[in-house]
Amino acid sequence: MRIAQQRWFTPWLFLLPGLAVVIGFSLFPFLNTVVLAFTDAKVLGGGHFTGADNFVRMVRDPAFWTAVGNSALYIVGVVPPLVVLPLLLALLVERKLPGITFFRTAFFTPVIASIVVVGLIWTWLLDTRGLVNDVLTALGVLKTPIPFLTDQWLLLVSAMLVTVWKGLGYYMVIYLAALGTVPKDLHEAAQVDGAGWWRRLFSVTLPALRPTMVLVAVLSSVSAFRVFSEVYLLAGQAGGPGGADTTLVMLIQQVGTGLTGDLGYSSALSVVLFVLTLGLLLATNRLNRQEDL
Amino acid sequence: MSRIVGRYALLLLVLVITVGPFLWQLSTSLKGVTEDIYSTPPQLFPLHPTPGNYARVADAVPIWSFALNSLIVAVANVVANCLGASMAGYALARLRFRGRTAATTVFLASLLVPFEAIMVALFLVMRSLHLSNTLAAVVLPGAIGALNVMLMRNAFLALPSAVEEAAVIDGANAWQRFTRIALPSARGTVVVVAVFSFMFSWDDFLWPLIVLSDPARYTLTIGLSYLQGTFVNDQRLIAAGTMIAVAPLVLLFVAAQKYFFRGVGEGAVKG
Numbered sequence: 001m002r003i004a005q006q007r008w009f010t011p012w013l014f015l016l017p018g019l020a021v022v023i024g025f026s027l028f029p030f031l032n033t034v035v036l037a038f039t040d041a042k043v044l045g046g047g048h049f050t051g052a053d054n055f056v057r058m059v060r061d062p063a064f065w066t067a068v069g070n071s072a073l074y075i076v077g078v079v080p081p082l083v084v085l086p087l088l089l090a091l092l093v094e095r096k097l098p099g100i101t102f103f104r105t106a107f108f109t110p111v112i113a114s115i116v117v118v119g120l121i122w123t124w125l126l127d128t129r130g131l132v133n134d135v136l137t138a139l140g141v142l143k144t145p146i147p148f149l150t151d152q153w154l155l156l157v158s159a160m161l162v163t164v165w166k167g168l169g170y171y172m173v174i175y176l177a178a179l180g181t182v183p184k185d186l187h188e189a190a191q192v193d194g195a196g197w198w199r200r201l202f203s204v205t206l207p208a209l210r211p212t213m214v215l216v217a218v219l220s221s222v223s224a225f226r227v228f229s230e231v232y233l234l235a236g237q238a239g240g241p242g243g244a245d246t247t248l249v250m251l252i253q254q255v256g257t258g259l260t261g262d263l264g265y266s267s268a269l270s271v272v273l274f275v276l277t278l279g280l281l282l283a284t285n286r287l288n289r290q291e292d293l
Numbered sequence: 294m295s296r297i298v299g300r301y302a303l304l305l306l307v308l309v310i311t312v313g314p315f316l317w318q319l320s321t322s323l324k325g326v327t328e329d330i331y332s333t334p335p336q337l338f339p340l341h342p343t344p345g346n347y348a349r350v351a352d353a354v355p356i357w358s359f360a361l362n363s364l365i366v367a368v369a370n371v372v373a374n375c376l377g378a379s380m381a382g383y384a385l386a387r388l389r390f391r392g393r394t395a396a397t398t399v400f401l402a403s404l405l406v407p408f409e410a411i412m413v414a415l416f417l418v419m420r421s422l423h424l425s426n427t428l429a430a431v432v433l434p435g436a437i438g439a440l441n442v443m444l445m446r447n448a449f450l451a452l453p454s455a456v457e458e459a460a461v462i463d464g465a466n467a468w469q470r471f472t473r474i475a476l477p478s479a480r481g482t483v484v485v486v487a488v489f490s491f492m493f494s495w496d497d498f499l500w501p502l503i504v505l506s507d508p509a510r511y512t513l514t515i516g517l518s519y520l521q522g523t524f525v526n527d528q529r530l531i532a533a534g535t536m537i538a539v540a541p542l543v544l545l546f547v548a549a550q551k552y553f554f555r556g557v558g559e560g561a562v563k564g
Binding site for chain 2: 115
């Protein structure tokens with residue numbers, strides 16, 4: 001007996017709201033983005049087919065290369081710490097010690113806070129008169145405060161620091177779930193053979209966690225490439241000194257919104273963002289599969 | 294023994310790094326106008342704690358109306374996701390019909406489209422629906438998340454089918470089976486969807502920033518980011534504003550923390 005006692009349209013009534021939202025607000029805008037990328041459409045109207053003009057313009061646009069460079073740099077700066085540090089945190093809170101639930105919960109707090117709250121907190125902390133500079137000066141580490149928020153490179157590094165700080169708890173929980181699946185008898189066998197904590201970490205735990213580490217690397221690099229809020233909030237909407245810290249998503253937002261919005265060009269930038277993100281996913285996926293062989 | 298002490302020392306160090314910044318912000322928000330917030334060495338505890346900044350931030354910007362807008366958006370998002378994603382998930386998991394694979398593919402395909410790549414086109418959709426600059430426009434794109442649909446689908450797939458088959462024999466139609474049998478059995482996942490929907494819409498920044506232009510419609514996150522520009526000289530007010538934004542979520546988080554952790558775990562399994 002099978003559950004199919006219904007009229008033919010019943011399933012579609014269940015699906016209607018969901019399909020409407022997903023098609024109307026995701027797939028259709030996506031197709032429209034691809035179409036607009038080949039036009040000179042503006043927010044106030046117009047729009048003629050211009051072939052690959054937007055893409056030619058992009059290649060010659062220094063702002064595009066700055067933005068792609070910053071977004072790519074973001075991956076380099078953010079992914080390694082986000083693969084390693086949350087794993088160390090997970091190992092730290094894995095053992096059932098008194099009060100460990102409190103620590104796990106507390107470490108997750110930055111994840112739940114809005115990026116705006118996080119951005120404003122760190123703008124205050126990293127100010128030249130802020131707590132970080134204050135403490136470092138009081139400890140005698142610094143003579144003059146570090147201009148975290150006004151120097152082009154320090155600003156980008158600061159934004160990366162905020163991203164890592166906010167992401168620690170999230171990836172920690174993913175690692176915690178994975179640690180629960182590491183076979184216990186392997187650990188016990190290694191212990192019987194006289195392997196110490198470090199030896200077991202490198203010979204048992206880490207090999208078992210390898211797929212999770214790849215997953216964390218994929219998730220964090222895709223989101224790092226799409227970074228917007230951290231830089232926007234620390235650097236201001238202009239994107240730091242002379243726009244030097246603008247990321248790809250910031251550029252899309254700057255170009256495409258407002259009364260002078262250049263829809264065609266910003267759509268072309270969006271298509272590039274999509275292709276690069278998808279490429280990142282496919283490349284890491286492929287890498288992952290090769291490892292399995 | 295010393296190992297345990299070392300472990301707790303590390304735990305406390307990480308606690309200072311993760312929670313410390315929030316406490317410093319809380320402290321700043323409670324410091325009076327006469328108190329030096331730039332003192333060296335820094336003063337962790339306010340000398341004369343006062344709630345005055347919370348009243349002052351409300352005088353400066355309509356922060357409670359921003360908060361109300363955020364609440365409306367978040368609640369609408371929770372209701373729409375719990376109902377819409379459950380319905381769609383139920384059809385995909387439990388009903389047999391031609392086109393089921395195609396429908397599943399539509400949801401999966403949308404997972405591959407990064408929001409940032411369609412946000413400008415999405416603004417155009419809202420404009421042609423005459424919805425730009427409304428709270429409805431803030432809610433709609435995330436109203437039924439494809440990831441939530443897949444989560445609900447998996448939850449319904451995991452339920453044993455015997456009870457539902459019995460209900461079919463008793464003459465229950467699909468809607469009755471959905472609301473009376475399937476939904477109550479999957480309520481754990483519904484809670485995960487609810488909690489995450491609330492958090493994501495309460496915290497969202499980029500989309501409201503694009504679609505809202507009238508300050509009367511601002512959500513809390515947008516209102517706060519403008520606060521920074523307006524009161525760059527008074528950190529106490531900004532701090533009070535951020536505390537207003539984060540407090541409801543911390544309460545929700547503490548109440549539902551086990552679901553949070555499960556939700557992250559489940560999300561990760563789906564990749």
